[in-house]
Amino acid sequence: MDHFPLNWGRPRNDAVDSYSTYPITQRPNHAPKDAFSAGIQHTQQPIVTGTSVLAIKFKDGIMMAADNLASYGSLARFRDIQRLHAVGEHTVLGAGGDMSDFQYIQSILDELMIDEFAAGDGHALGPAEVHNYLSELMYARRSKMNPLWNAMLVGGFKDGQRFLAYVDMLGTTYSASTLATGYGAHIAQPLLRRAVEGREDTLDEEEARKIIEQSMKVLFYRDARSLDKYQIATITAAGVHISDSLQIETSWSFAEGLRGYGAQTQ
Numbered sequence: 001m002d003h004f005p006l007n008w009g010r011p012r013n014d015a016v017d018s019y020s021t022y023p024i025t026q027r028p029n030h031a032p033k034d035a036f037s038a039g040i041q042h043t044q045q046p047i048v049t050g051t052s053v054l055a056i057k058f059k060d061g062i063m064m065a066a067d068n069l070a071s072y073g074s075l076a077r078f079r080d081i082q083r084l085h086a087v088g089e090h091t092v093l094g095a096g097g098d099m100s101d102f103q104y105i106q107s108i109l110d111e112l113m114i115d116e117f118a119a120g121d122g123h124a125l126g127p128a129e130v131h132n133y134l135s136e137l138m139y140a141r142r143s144k145m146n147p148l149w150n151a152m153l154v155g156g157f158k159d160g161q162r163f164l165a166y167v168d169m170l171g172t173t174y175s176a177s178t179l180a181t182g183y184g185a186h187i188a189q190p191l192l193r194r195a196v197e198g199r200e201d202t203l204d205e206e207e208a209r210k211i212i213e214q215s216m217k218v219l220f221y222r223d224a225r226s227l228d229k230y231q232i233a234t235i236t237a238a239g240v241h242i243s244d245s246l247q248i249e250t251s252w253s254f255a256e257g258l259r260g261y262g263a264q265t266q
Contacts (some may be wrong), residue, residue, distance in 0.1 A: 046098035046149040048072050050083045051225045052184030053094035054215055055153045056192055057162050057177045057200045058208035061236035062155035064092055065212045067220075068245055069227035070099045076227065084233045086240045088113050090158040091127040092233040093134075096181040097150035097169070105148060108137070127156025127163035127235075131173070139171025151181040157235045183223040188215040205234065217248050 048070050055064040070078040083102070085093045087109050095102040109130065116125050125133075131154040141147050151168040165175040177200045178192035195211045196203060203211075212232060220226050228248040234241045 042146040043098070043101070043149060046101070048077065048099045049225070050081065050096045050099055050102070050182075051223055052180055052182035052188065052219055053083065053096050053151075053153050054184050054188055054192065054212060054219075055094065055155050055164055055179045056196045056203075056208055056211065057164055058196075058203040058205060059201050060205060061157040061234065062092070062162055062164050063205070063208045063212055064094050064153060064155050064233040064235075065216055065230055066094050066096075067216070067227040067230040069225070069229075071225050074224070076225075079227060079229065080245070082231065082242075084231055084242050085109075086233075086242060087130050088116075088125055089239055090124065090235070091130050091154060091156035092235055092240055092242065093130070093152055093154055094181075094233070095150050095152045098148070101148040101150050102152075105134070105137075105150065105152075109133075124158075126158035127154050127165075128158075130154055130156070131163070131165045131167060135167045135171055135173045138167055138169055142170050153179050153181060155233070155235055157237060160237070183225070184215070184219055187222050188219055191215050191218065205236075213248075217250060220248050220250060 050070050051067065053064065053066045055062060064084060066083040068079060068081050068083070069076055070081040072078075078099075081099060083095055083099075085095070085106050087093050093105075093109070095105070112133065113125065116123065134152065134154065138148060138150075147169040149169055151166070154163070154165050154167065156163045163175075164177070164179060165173060166179050166181070167173045178189065178196050180189045180192065192211065192215060196208075209232065216230050220228050228250060229245045230248065231245055232243045
């Protein structure tokens with residue numbers, strides 16, 4: 001089995017070893033090319049990707065959700081990926097886009113939190129500081145023509161203040177009471193705005209959860225890169241809580257009446 005992703009999907013040629021031992025100067029023209037022979041390579045496009053992340057404000061904090069799928073192109077390859085990451089005691093980061101870049105960002109933030117703790121000055125980074133750090137990081141990487149291929153939501157609660165903001169691979173940032181990345185920005189965002197805007201200070205946690213669950217169900221019906229397993233993160237004054245994987249309850253019986261579905265042609 002070839003474990004190197006860049007070779008996946010290529011026709012197998014047993015006449016040439018896929019782990020070729022030819023020196024580069026002696027390699028036949030039809031031998032697989034070494035992707036790293038030219039030195040440092042910049043990511044040209046995301047490979048294994050996650051889709052939508054949703055987030056809303058409610059009266060006691062922030063609620064976020066993301067499914068557990070990481071897709072390899074159109075293949076639903078990894079079905080148990082956590083795309084919500086706790087950063088310290090006050091913040092959750094949710095990411096869509098390239099999962100290897102997200103893992104890199106996770107490692108950077110974890111190191112940042114360790115350095116902050118080791119300083120021993122009693123100060124803890126909050127969601128606003130984490131978001132500002134990420135915006136500078138993403139802009140610096142895009143300026144070097146080597147961006148991190150992610151769109152991320154940063155949600156948190158610190159010192160009695162809710163925080164929710166967006167940052168993407170270009171360093172673009174904005175904040176709102178409802179946010180979504182990926183396909184959710186087209187499909188779920190109107191639903192979230194209708195249900196939440198103007199009610200941020202009265203919406204309780206139970207109502208917020210129902211809104212998030214309904215939006216995740218709509219995304220599973222509509223987005224071919226989504227999954228029926230997802231997680232919900234709740235950030236309040238009590239701290240950060242990320243749920244275990246939840247299952248969306250769906251029904252596809254309505255599809256029998258759709259033209260073009262199954263045997264239905266008229």
